Amino acid sequence: MLRSTKSLGTFLKSRRLKIDPLRLGIKSSGARRTTGLRREEVAERAGISTEWYVKLEQGKALCPSNETLVALGTALLLDDTEREHMLRLASPAAGPEFMTESLPVTLSRMIAQLEQPAYVTGERWDILAWNRAADNIFKFSALPEEDKNILLYMLTDQAKTVFGLDWLKQTKRIVSLFRPVYDRRAGDAAFESLKERLYRDCPNFPEWWTAYEINVLGTGIKTLYFDNGHATSFDHASFSLADMPSLRLALYTPRQES
Secondary structure, X not given: OEOOOHHHHHHHHHHHHHOOHHHHOOOOOOOOOOOOOOHHXXXXXXXXXXXXXXXXXXXXXXXOOHHHHHHHHHHOOOOHHHHHHHHHHHXXXXXXXXXXXXXXXXXXXXXXXXXXXXXXXXXXXXXXXXXXXXXXXXOHHHXXXXXXXXXXXXXXXXXXXXXXXXXXXXXXXXXXXXXXXHHHHOOOHHHHHHHHHHHHHOOOHXXXXXXXXXXXXXXXXXXXXXXXXXEEEEEEEEEEOOOOXXXXXXXXXXXXXX
């Protein structure tokens, strides 16, 4: 599967529209039809022609040089995460169509023996394995096979019960974590079908998707609620596996009372 440059153009446009011209000291010479910078303003800041930049946004241009990408990153005020995402989108990539990953037996055994809640997701955020402690909280085993996906899980009423008042924050974050993965797989049938289902079944998803927030894996604190209503705070961390980077291990460790 060859990735289209359309994903890069969509990303550039999303960042252009997020910038307040006044922040850059740009005074408008007339009424603006949309928020953000105009295409010609981005082109001028990056030192490229407006025609070339328009083609980039439309996905009609060949991948730009690294020098141009650096200039665009500066022009669009990208942070480190956004710059890395832009560079990945601009890199030619060819590969096979997505297939659900198979978990190594040794990893499955390790997860099963952990006392703290743990689960593994794949590139498409499908839930591939979990232990008993995780199932006591998230009830993954009760999900239909086609629903064993973290995005689908988080955007359901069941997740609202588990995450309580923190559900909105956590769900928006999971969408922002999925967005850069989707962009690198745009056009793949498995990813497109997942996005279509999220649009259809999850009322909040279209708004969050249009906002085009992107994020990276990290650590934090999450408060989860059990069936009996008891709340427990966990230190949470997610890791990409060194030998299979498409797999992510999520660990929850109960916080010790001070």
